[in-house]
Amino acid sequence: MNSPTLAVITTPVLLIVGPTAVGKTSLALSLASRFDGEIINADSRQVYRHMDIGTAKPSPHEQQQAPHHLLDILDPDQNFDLAKFLSLARDLISEIQGRERLPIVVGGTGQYIWALLEGWNVPEVPPDAEFRAAKLAEAEQHGPEFIYQQLQSADPTRAAQLDFRNLRRVIRALEVHHAQASQPQTAGQTSEGLAHSLIIGLTMDRTQLYQRIDDRLDQMMIEGLEEEVRALTALGYVPGEGPLAGPGYRELGEYLTGIISLDEAVQRTKFQTHRLVRRQYNWFKLVDPRIKWLAGAVPDGVSDLEIEAGQTVQNFLSDRACYGTISGDSSQISDDMGTR
């Protein structure tokens, strides 16, 4: 199936993280072409078709510069979540490594990134729409405390981790408990994470970033964001629901139904995107030693990047990639190799 001398013992994965609009896409493209990489999207909204402008999805032209994955895989009324991301991304990483190419995970969805990296073991309880609707109705009747109390008696450990007002989380915890009453939901990290990875974080002065966001939205409007939302509506998707609850889609939807003016919609979208940035920095902390932060705009077409004093991406990759030099236990990886 595979020759032992070609077995990949350790292969690196590159991750590019950071807030929206810092320039992750263009850095990813440079690195992909420099290091023979394939890009895996880790953005919860770019997975959707018909949502191109508003999600700042890489353009067709950009997508031609390197293989891209997890883009345009679903329609906006289909559900995408952490579990799906993990299973797809994990498979893709293996495949790409199998081709002896470099997987480059790029995205601003912190939960996805860390789950992948740390090997989170999410409870295998799929969403249950009926259950959720029922609990939501209960909460409306009796208030959030009522639901929270149910969780307190069902799974006190989990309850202690949640704010009683965060209905969505409380209901999910109950849902999990409901489905697997025998074993309470507990955080686990038993799956394999990414052992040999380099996380590059892109950051920028906050004020400057907000300015970039505002400018980029103005540009999106010129490029036809309003039309994009209209088209989505025409296809039967509802702004404000599902992935269309994100910045731009929700606000423009309110504009199209006459609730707010266009100017208002644009301004609100800018502000909402600023908020998004703040939340993203909660996942990607500047003090996190795992992330190699690069400040400011990274020039296009870099041939190599200095990650920290004396270390470059090139060094990192050659240090970690040990093709066929060690003959240890590589059974798991060999399986993946077989798929190529």
Added chain:
RNA sequence: GGAGGGGUGGGUGAGUGGUUAAAGCCACCAGACUGUAAAUCUGGCGUCCGGAAGGGCUUCGCAGGUUCGAAUCCUGCCCCCUCCA
């Protein structure tokens, strides 16, 4: 020139004698997060001291006044808006 309306914290906007450092919303800052995560939720947000409880100081156009007490009442001044000339 005349008749009205109005000036409140970064913005908007409540508040018409004490329980008001002044609601709510926005902006901004910080945080939580293990199957919706660009979502959901929480805290902070005049200023100084304090770990905190709490305390001090300065705020509601400006200047005076009434009152035990004023963003709130009175007087004058400045500015803005609408309408009539």
